[in-house]
Amino acid sequence: MPEIAAVGAIAIRDGALLLIRRGHAPSRGRWSLPGGRVEPGETAREALVREMAEETGLVVEVGDLVGEVLRPGPNGVTYRIQDFRVTLLGAETAAGTAVHGDHAVAGDDAVAGDDAVDVAWVPLADIAKRQLSAGLLGTLREWAVI
Secondary structure (H helix, E strand, C coil): CCEEEEEEEECEECCEEEEEEECCCCCCCCEECCEEECCCCCCHHHHHHHHHHHHHCEEEEEEEEEEEEEEECHHHCEEEEEEEEEEEEEECCCCCEEEECCEEEECCCCCCCCCEEEEEEEEHHHHHHCCECCCHHHHHHHCCCC
């Protein structure tokens, strides 16, 4: 079974965790950590910076590795996902404004992009109320994120 390297971001601000609603498999329509595949030639940390910009419009600094999980994907692949803590540095441009389509987002507000159809800062106490990707709730609890 082929294995695909992937990354996820654990971004917490004001007692809330940043989640995205996935637009594609795996876990289409479910809430998950922002992240995605590590492309050829990228380190896991470089991939996470790129994925955060693509999916949320946010610029981050990648911190410590929190943990790693294996998750089944379509067509018999397995995703090996490394989840890192991240610190928000702001939006995509040096001017502090991220441009997405025909609108701009000022400051550090997240905006859904790429394969994310929605993005939300979810209070840690409310994470379990969301329809999460398989295994995410247990993993976040195991890692003492929530």
